[in-house]
Amino acid sequence: MLDLLQDQKAIESAVNSAVQAQGVLDMHTHLYPPSFGTPVPNRSGKTDNTGMALWGIDELLTYHYLIAEVFRVVPATQLPYEHFWKMSKIEQADHIFKHLFVERAPISEACRGVLTAIGKLGLDPNDRKLDGWRKWFKEQDPSQYVDKVMEVANVKLITMTNPVFDDNERNRWLDNPKVASDPRFRAVLRIDPVLQNWPMAARAIGQWGYDAGDGKTLSAKNIEEGRRFLREWVEKQQAVYMALSLGPEFRYPAESGLPTDAIGQTALEKIILPVCAEKGLAFAMMIGSIRGVNPALRDAGDMSGKSDVQAVVRLCAAFPNNRFFVTMLARENQHEMCVAARKFGNLMLFGCWWFLNNPSLIEEIERMRMELLGTSFIPQHSDARVLDHLVYKWDHSRKVIAKVMTDKFTDLLATGRAPSAAEIKQTAELFLAGNYRAFAGSL
Numbered sequence: 061m062l063d064l065l066q067d068q069k070a071i072e073s074a075v076n077s078a079v080q081a082q083g084v085l086d087m088h089t090h091l092y093p094p095s096f097g098t099p100v101p102n103r104s105g106k107t108d109n110t111g112m113a114l115w116g117i118d119e120l121l122t123y124h125y126l127i128a129e130v131f132r133v134v135p136a137t138q139l140p141y142e143h144f145w146k147m148s149k150i151e152q153a154d155h156i157f158k159h160l161f162v163e164r165a166p167i168s169e170a171c172r173g174v175l176t177a178i179g180k181l182g183l184d185p186n187d188r189k190l191d192g193w194r195k196w197f198k199e200q201d202p203s204q205y206v207d208k209v210m211e212v213a214n215v216k217l218i219t220m221t222n223p224v225f226d227d228n229e230r231n232r233w234l235d236n237p238k239v240a241s242d243p244r245f246r247a248v249l250r251i252d253p254v255l256q257n258w259p260m261a262a263r264a265i266g267q268w269g270y271d272a273g274d275g276k277t278l279s280a281k282n283i284e285e286g287r288r289f290l291r292e293w294v295e296k297q298q299a300v301y302m303a304l305s306l307g308p309e310f311r312y313p314a315e316s317g318l319p320t321d322a323i324g325q326t327a328l329e330k331i332i333l334p335v336c337a338e339k340g341l342a343f344a345m346m347i348g349s350i351r352g353v354n355p356a357l358r359d360a361g362d363m364s365g366k367s368d369v370q371a372v373v374r375l376c377a378a379f380p381n382n383r384f385f386v387t388m389l390a391r392e393n394q395h396e397m398c399v400a401a402r403k404f405g406n407l408m409l410f411g412c413w414w415f416l417n418n419p420s421l422i423e424e425i426e427r428m429r430m431e432l433l434g435t436s437f438i439p440q441h442s443d444a445r446v447l448d449h450l451v452y453k454w455d456h457s458r459k460v461i462a463k464v465m466t467d468k469f470t471d472l473l474a475t476g477r478a479p480s481a482a483e484i485k486q487t488a489e490l491f492l493a494g495n496y497r498a499f500a501g502s503l
């Protein structure tokens with residue numbers, strides 16, 4: 061007997077419990093296990109200033125989203141950028157907390173997120189001082205804390221971003237091939253320079269022992285060496301997929317004079333996509349980030365721009381044996397991307413990326429996607445950079461995804477076709493785990 065739901069209240073309750081209960085496979089984060097080193101003073105006593113595993117209140121408060129926001133309240137004319145960057149992490153966090161959380165109402169999404177995390181971790185979000193919070197985080201053991209955060213956030217898998225062209229990242233893998241052998245985490249081979257700056261990428265790959273050529277031409281040997289480089293790093297990382305971000309100027313076919321020019325296109329067509337196809341890996345393109353519009357803000361200095369959806373359409377058509385995860389950064393691109401996904405089964409939309417990861421935009425985008433794509437998309441990724449982000453990013457997103465699902469299942473009921481609790485549960489599983497697992501094919 062199907063457990064059919066006959067009114068909006070029953071649907072809302074079934075959706076909320078299914079979405080809360082469903083463990084998330086988070087498909088894009090910048091998180092690392094403690095084995096990548098942690099700069100946070102903690103119970104274990106070990107700190108590593110170039111450590112990549114960020115967690116705790118001072119990392120939460122100095123998240124680059126909040127650095128951008130504090131420079132709006134205390135502009136660089138009052139506090140020069142270089143003075144801020146000379147401050148210690150603690151001093152930066154004190155500055156941000158004072159100006160964004162005490163002297164003004166913390167109503168931005170990034171501010172609200174810190175307080176959601178603090179509250180759900182059992183601390184008092186009403187505190188106006190950081191001492192108590194700092195003391196609590198200092199008492200945490202890094203690895204046990206990963207379990208705690210994943211439990212509170214109901215996240216079952218953390219997919220990392222592992223930029224092989226970053227020396228700190230690459231050297232940790234070369235020093236210890238088992239550096240990421242933590243079952244709670246999986247790696248992604250992130251290769252932005254291959255498409256965005258092939259001359260730089262070719263030089264670097266050449267220094268690592270692969271004859272990828274002079275960066276101006278790509279011989280058959282160079283192409284094979286470029287493939288060998290990717291193959292070996294996919295193996296080393298047991299990468300779940302390959303990924304890169306692109307600016308809004310990305311075009312396919314390439315147009316001369318753009319960062320992704322003819323040789324970048326050749327690298328895409330002859331090196332990246334053949335290795336992904338041969339390895340059965342999806343290729344993720346995150347399109348629309350304009351890097352460094354205000355370089356003085358460092359990680360906080362990037363912004364978004366409108367991208368060309370037809371480039372994605374042409375790639376999906378030209379490479380039917382490749383699978384593409386795609387997310388675009390501009391709100392203006394979202395509808396056209398939904399239509400593109402209706403045309404190509406090898407295109408999987410994912411997430412409300414970066415400047416779209418706000419309740420008002422998540423709601424608009426998920427509603428559009430459910431109406432155009434049904435259950436065949438991945439509503440969200442956290443993009444977490446600090447472990448504790450998982451608590452708030454998934455709490456906030458679950459609420460919006462559940463709200464839209466409730467509306468859509470209520471619309472279904474209005475047709476006279478009553479939804480069942482089982483199909484609501486199935487939909488939550490597809491959205492938060494199943495679609496990622498099935499499309500990646502490597503989990």
Ligand code: HDL
Nearest residue numbers: 090305346349359414443445
């Ligand atoms: O390129 C990316 O993966 C982006 O997510 C950037 O890392 C960006 O700085 C970010 O953290 N967005 O949330």
Ligand code: ZN
Nearest residue numbers: 088089090443
């Ligand atoms: Zn990211």
